Amino acid sequence: MAAPEADQFIRALHLARECIALGARLGTASQVTGLRSSMLRTYFFRHGGSINGRRPESSEWVHWGNLCLRAEASEFASIFSTLHEQYRCLPADALVIAYRMYAERCPRKPTVSFDRAFALVCDLLGIWLRKEARLAMHRCPQCRARYVAEIGAPPPRESGCVFCHLLQRYPLDARVQAHYVARRADLPPILARPDGAGPEKAA
Structure with missing residues (x-):
């Protein structure tokens, strides 16, 4: 060799x-x-x-999964896209690095498994299992966060993106609070809003 x-x-x-x-x-x-x-x-x-x-052979769960799963899918996808687009990491390297960074934020078993993250990257770039991209990163006009959705998807309604929904549900939903209780230090940068408010202020 x-x-x-x-x-x-x-x-x-x-x-x-x-x-x-x-x-x-x-x-x-x-x-x-x-x-x-x-x-x-x-x-x-x-x-x-x-x-x-x-x-998992597709990323359909991004659309029908629960709120926390969809939010964390966008969280991983945002990290991956930054590494791939801004730092020019190869897709395989960006996948591993992004997943490690995402998993380090999770106090327990990550909600998004590595295999699901892999399927997400396939649909974002049109590689490995895919011949063309199906998903893309979008910018929410309400909270300015990046979230993953279908290519060409219209902007979210007045209620905003998945992170806006998370902010709205957090003070009211005990299950969402329990999911993020050990990650509170990470919430403000993930769910940044123009006025700087996070779940603590929204509560």
């Missing part, structure tokens, strides 16, 4: 290890790295322990 090919293979293995450590199924790690699932199983799951079950 030539030196450049060896370097590329080592880098792919390292990337696969990162994906698996973040909860990726073998199929997802294989898509991201280009390495065969059988090879990854040999290297990382020789004695079992891989995540079983069918991975």
